[in-house]
Amino acid sequence: MIRLKNIFKYYSNKFVKTYVLQDNSLEIREGEFVTIMGPSGAGKSTLLHIMGMLDSPSSGEYYFYGEPVHRLGEKQRTELHKRRIGFVFQSYHLIDELTVYENLETPLLYQKVKAGERKSMVAEILDRFHMAAKKDLFPQQLSGGQQQLAAIARALIIQPKLILADEPTGNLNSRQGEEIMQVFKQLNEAGTTIVQVTHSERNAAYSERIIHLLDGRIVEDAPVSLVGVAGE
Amino acid sequence: MVKNYLKIALRSLFKYKAFSFINASGLAISMSVCLLVIMLIRDAYNFDLFHPQGERVYRILTDAQRKAGGQESYASSPYPVGMALSQDFSGIEAWSPLVRSFNGAFRTSRKELNMEGFFAGSEFFKLFGFRLAQGDPATALAEPQSVVLTQETAQRFFKNENPVGQVLENNWTGSLKVTGVLEPFPGKTHLEFDALCSISTLPALERMEPDWNVTENWNNYYMTYNFVRLRPGTGKEAAEAALANIAKTAYQGRELEARDAGYRFRLQALKEITPGPLLSNSVGRGAPAMLLWFLTVLCAIVMASACFNYTNLTIARAFTRTKEVGVRKVMGATRGQVFGQFMGEAVLTAGLALVLAYGILELTIPFFKRLQFLAFMDVTLKMDWVVAGWFLLFAIATGVVAGLLPAAVLSKFQAASMLQKLQNLPLFRRVGLRKTLLVTQLAVSLVFIVLLTIAWRQMSFATRENFGAGRSDILNLEMGGIPYDKLAAEISRVSQVQEISAASHLMGTWRDSNADVRASRADEPVPVRDYFIDHRFIPNFGLELIAGENFPENPAQRRELFAIVNEKFLERFRLGAPAEALNRVLILDDSSEVAIRGVVKDFLFKPLSYSLEPLLLRYDPAQLRVLNLKISGDPQAAVAALENIWKTLGSPAPPEYRFYDDTVRETFSNLRDILWIVGYFGAIGILIACLGLLGMAIFTAETRSKEISIRKVVGAGPGNLAALLSKGYFLLLLIAVVIALPVSYLAGSQLLQTFAYHIALDVWAFLPGVALLFLLGAITVGSQTLKAARANPVDALRKE
DSSP states (O other): OOEEEEEEEEOSSSSSSEEEEEEEEEEETTTTTEEEESSTTHHHHHHHHTTTOOOOOOOEEEEETTTTTTSOHHHHHHHHHHHHHHEEEEEEEOTTTSSSHHHHHHOOOOOOOOHHHHHHHHHHHHHTTOOOGTSOOOOGGGGGGHHHHHHHHHHTTTSSSSSEEETTTSSOOOHHHHHHHHHHHHHHHTEEEEEOOOHHHHHHHHHEEEEEEEEEEEEEEEHHHHHTOOOO | HHHHHHHHHHHHHEEEEEHHHHHHHHHHHHHHHHHHHHHHHHHTTTTTOOSTTTGGGEEEEEEETTSSSSSEESOOOOOOHHHHHHHHHHTTTEEEEEEEEEEEEEEEESSSEEEEEEEEOOTTTEEEEEEEESTTTTTTSSSSSSSEEEEHHHHHHHSSSOOOTTEEEEEEEEEEEEEEEEEOOOSSSSSOSSSEEEEGGHHHHHOOOOOSSSSSTTOOOSSSSEEEETTTTTHHHOOOOOOOHHHHHHHHOOOOTTTTEEEEEEEEEGGGGSSBBBTOOOSSSSOOOOHHHHHHOOOOOOHHHHHHHHHHHHHHTHHHHHHHHHHHHHHHHHHHHHHHHHHHHHHHHHHHHHHHHHHHHHHHHHHHHHHHHHHTTTTTOOOOOHHHHHHHHHHHHOOOOOHHHHHHHHSSSHHHHHHOOOGGGHHHHHHHHHHHHHHHHHHHHHHHHHHHHHHHHHHHHHHHHHHTOOTTEEEEEOOTTOOOOHHHHHHHTSSSSEEEEESSTTTTTOOOOOEEEESSSTTEEEEEEEEEEETHHHHHTOEEEEEEOOOOOOOTOOOOOOOEHHHHHHTTOOOOSSSHHTTTTEEEEEEEEEEEEEEEOOOOOSSSSSSOOEEEEEEGGOOEEEEEEEEEEEHHHHHHHHHHHHHHTTSSOOEEEEEHHHHHHHHTTTHHHHHHHHHHHHHHHHHHHHHHHHHHHHHHHHHHHHHHHHHHTTTOOHHHHHHHHHHHOOOHHHHHHHHHHHHHHHHHHHHTTTSOOOOOOHHHHHHHHHHHHHHHHHHHHHHHHHHHHSSSSHHHHHHO
């Protein structure tokens, strides 16, 4: 599904190039649940953004379902990611000016889904996440856990093949975090590929494979059983 | 999709009330004047649209080539030129000359009223779209001694009687028979008249006065407006070529006006008359195109400034929107969609501004209607669908212009970077552009204020120094055709009238009269401004005779004998010292010889835009037109007494009088109107600049809230913080002042150059503007910085 070859990412200002990612290659197959771990500043989020086509690598090749993403223009990339990839962020990133319902509807608007169909899709996902009663509230009127649930619902409404989650439980208390991870687990069992970035060993334990990044390089890539966090 | 955008646009407008207010009101204020100008322009293009095949109607213009070099363009042309064109050139379908000077007092058996109008050709109704309510358009202006009245004029003369067939008497034209009454004009027209007299009346009048000829005089390009309609398929160029031929044969060997080297004739399309170029001898109303351009440029400056603000604030505020943009991009929005969203918001804001602007416009229209020159242009300022359409289009265009840059900038960013730390975005490091915009706004406003200060002071100076200024004790009374000695004798019975003098026309006004003066037969004549006065004028106005004597009283004088001149006159004609010049003989207008009887000390007898020139004072009771009454005591009582006496004198018209200082004020009323307009634009400019400043201050206070909090935690007081935050703005203001001062100095000197006598450009021209700018800046910025400095630091730090 995802194949990265010799990915570099650096920022250059007047005097120096700062490398965020250095020469990383990686393959993720459909149906996997992958965790990316590493200390702050290791380049985890950048790697995730590159996979999500939100950011482009400074050099290297990226194939998504065999398509050479690194050769596509911005418009084509948007076209590719908006139908297949859902994003979940640590700070939810709901649009404050829109209600829950409208937030969920927005991705469908960008896919030009017809009004009737949109309505039923939003209703369905609201039901699935038991949020129907909250559909007319604005994000600030919800608890953190509920906001994150809404954000996940928004990511799922396009029925993505891949979910990219950047510290999805980072702003939540442990009970809320647990709930979110359960949702991810169910999604993964239903066939959705998930890549998450996390600091939490406990969250990592939900996944099958852990990639460790240190100073912009993948230093370890192994199944959970071998890394040994599953037991705890 | 659009609904979604609209929703979010409205919600964010409401959420950030302060910014929305600044944006919308800034746009609205400047938009309101632009709307006014749109109305003006629309109005200006409403002239002369009702004439049949008006697109083929032209006016013949004269370019008079001067001997001294250069040329002057006239709206009028010689009568024979129009006639020759209509006879010799086959491409003319209709020709109607309109000859000025058909005016004066006209009598019926019961009434005498003043009328103004034209002698018009018999094809007048074929050429123009004016319609007759009564009478036959084919014959109404055919016979000599026929007159056609407008409905209003007919009403004034004849009330409900049938006007057709009635007779009007006039001293000059004799009896005129009313042959038709016009319908009310179907629309606006640059032609203004109460009545039209058949042009066939003219030859008889010309025979009465040997000096005066219109219909056969090829050099009289002052009196006649020649209108022609070309046949379909006839080009303007062909007609102009025919005109050139006519001119070539007609002027060969002909003696021209003394100052002219030759004449060229060309055609001006009817629709180009109003609005049109400034021409000498223009008739009627309507805005000159130049004025419309001037206003449009002012509008563009003000509007650009308001759009700057929108751009500036929206980019500044982007940090509150970047997250949203990032999220939208993550969810699959393309760049175009984000761009569209921000454009939509800008247009919506502009739409909101339009509503506000319309409100402001409604409030300010009565004020503008009072301006004299608008009244002169026959501006109606009314709403219709076309105007409404233009307003809407203008608002959309404003939205697009204002929103373009922010939309482009905000939609350009990659989603990932939008979601990261905002302070790192290149956008926020590039405050230079915004500061430049702000400084430009401030500098432009300051230039406006300074110029206004200078112009205002110059105008007060000119008004104060003008001849007759402050003479609220002198009442000028138009003699209205009553003989001088009779009127003076009657008026002297009014107890409040201390002294009576008389003149041909008033000094200190724009009115002019010249005499060609020679000191000896061998000299070239030199035109000199002249005034006819009576023997009491000099003492009445306190003019100082430095040599010789005043005119002797001589009501029965048959021939002019004497002249009084000023010092400048002696200089110009090299007549030596005042005493030596006495009794020197001057030749006036080739006809009369007069002796210099006295010399007055130089004084300003024209408005201050004229330099001091030679002056010729003449004595001829027959030329006196206005009495100067020196009043003491209650002016109201004097006026009432005057009115009573006037009634006994048998004049058909009511008396026309005005105090001298009112006349002086009137003299500068156009200038004052222009000052008001520039001042209005200036005020708007300053207001907008202040709004921009306010927006920047709010923005800075917001973005620096963390820094402020930390400084507070380590012990900074509100005073220190306010100083810290304001320092940058103080610098911006200072830069604006440094830029604006030289610019306004240069522009101010240029402005003052147009006055021969003007105020000095001292510090007082600049100080009020600078002080005002700093005051407004301090209030604007201070309010925000103080607020930020007083805030609880914990709130800001918790957010981080």
